[in-house]
Amino acid sequence: MRTFEGVNEAVSFEKVTKKFGNTIAVNNVDLKINRGEIFGLIGPNGAGKSTIMKMISTLLTPTSGEVRVFGQDLYKNKQTLRRYISLVSDYSVLEEDLTPYENLKLFAAVADVENAEEKITEFLHNFDLDKYDRKLTKNLSSGNKQKLNIARALLKSPEILLLDEPTNAIDVESSRFIRKFVLNENITKGTTIIISSHYLWEVEQLATNVGIIVDGRIVIKDSIDKIYEKFDSKINIYELTFRKGDHPKVLERLKSLPDVISIKLVSEEKIIVETKNPYFSLDEVEVSQTKLRPTLEDIYSYIIEN
Numbered sequence: 001m002r003t004f005e006g007v008n009e010a011v012s013f014e015k016v017t018k019k020f021g022n023t024i025a026v027n028n029v030d031l032k033i034n035r036g037e038i039f040g041l042i043g044p045n046g047a048g049k050s051t052i053m054k055m056i057s058t059l060l061t062p063t064s065g066e067v068r069v070f071g072q073d074l075y076k077n078k079q080t081l082r083r084y085i086s087l088v089s090d091y092s093v094l095e096e097d098l099t100p101y102e103n104l105k106l107f108a109a110v111a112d113v114e115n116a117e118e119k120i121t122e123f124l125h126n127f128d129l130d131k132y133d134r135k136l137t138k139n140l141s142s143g144n145k146q147k148l149n150i151a152r153a154l155l156k157s158p159e160i161l162l163l164d165e166p167t168n169a170i171d172v173e174s175s176r177f178i179r180k181f182v183l184n185e186n187i188t189k190g191t192t193i194i195i196s197s198h199y200l201w202e203v204e205q206l207a208t209n210v211g212i213i214v215d216g217r218i219v220i221k222d223s224i225d226k227i228y229e230k231f232d233s234k235i236n237i238y239e240l241t242f243r244k245g246d247h248p249k250v251l252e253r254l255k256s257l258p259d260v261i262s263i264k265l266v267s268e269e270k271i272i273v274e275t276k277n278p279y280f281s282l283d284e285v286e287v288s289q290t291k292l293r294p295t296l297e298d299i300y301s302y303i304i305e306n
Ligand SMILES: Nc1ncnc2c1ncn2[C@@H]1O[C@H](COP(=O)(O)OP(=O)(O)OP(=O)(O)O)[C@@H](O)[C@H]1O
Pocket: 020, 023, 024, 025, 043, 044, 045, 046, 047, 048, 049, 050, 051, 052
C-alpha cells in the first residue's frame, strides 16, 4: 500500500516567502503539485527555483507562509516527511574519496534503506556504473557523477523527487538516460517529480505541468497543454515555402518589415519567421505560409520579454 493513501496533493505552498537579508528570493508563492505529476519549474538565473527546491527538501525553511507535503505541515513533521523526499542538485553531496559502491552504501546506511545491497547492485547496473567499481568518485566524469547522484537520491525510493538542473553540462547520451529513467520512475512508481532546467525542450519532454518564476514570483502556472492553448494565438510563427531559389527575394522582403522578430533560413525553399503581426502575409512574393505551434521556449521568451 502506498503511504498517505487517498491524499492527492504532494506539495503545496501557501503564501511562501523566503528572504536572505534584503533579498527576496521567493515572494508570496502559492503552488499545488499533485501526486504523480511531473512539474517543471523554469525561470531566469536567480529567480528562486533552487530556493523552492531547498525548502521542499527541508534544507531551508521559509521566512513566512506554509509548505505542506501530503497535506501535512512540512516543518512540523520534518522527521517523518523527509523520508519521502529526495533532492538532486549538484553532486557535491558525494564523497569524492569513495567508490560509487561505497558512496551508495554510505547513503543507504544513513537513510536506513531496506534491502540495500540488492538495490545498490541493481542501481549500479542500471546506471551503467558497475564497470567503475574500482574508481574513486573524484575520478568519474561529470555525467557519471550525476548518474551516481541520482542513483543515491533514488535509493530510498522517494515519493517526491526534486531534480535541480539534473542534466546541466551532461552529455547527450547521459542526459537521455537520465530523462528516460525519470519518466520510468514516474510511470512505474507514480513518483512525483519536480524538475528545474534551463533546457526548455527538456521540460517540454518531461513535464505535465509548468511553473514560470520571475524575481521570486510565479507568473504562470498551468498544464503544458493549457499553456500552449493560451499562447498559441499570441505568438506568430510561420513556415514559409516558396519556389526553390526565391530565398533572397523573400529574405529581402522580410527584412524590410518592422514587425518581424526573427528569420531562420531553413533551405532555398523554406524560411521560418516570427512576427508581432497576427495578420502577417507576404503579397509581392509567391509563398505559402503555415502557422507553427510555438515551443515552450518561444512562449517563455514571449512572457519574459512582455
Ligand atoms: N544562501 C543564500 N544567501 C543569500 N542569498 C541567496 C542564497 N541562496 C540564494 N540566494 C539569492 O536568492 C535568489 C534566488 O536564488 P536561487 O538560487 O533560488 O535562484 P535560481 O532560480 O535557482 O537561479 P539559477 O537558475 O541561477 O540556478 C538570488 O538572488 C540568490 O542570489
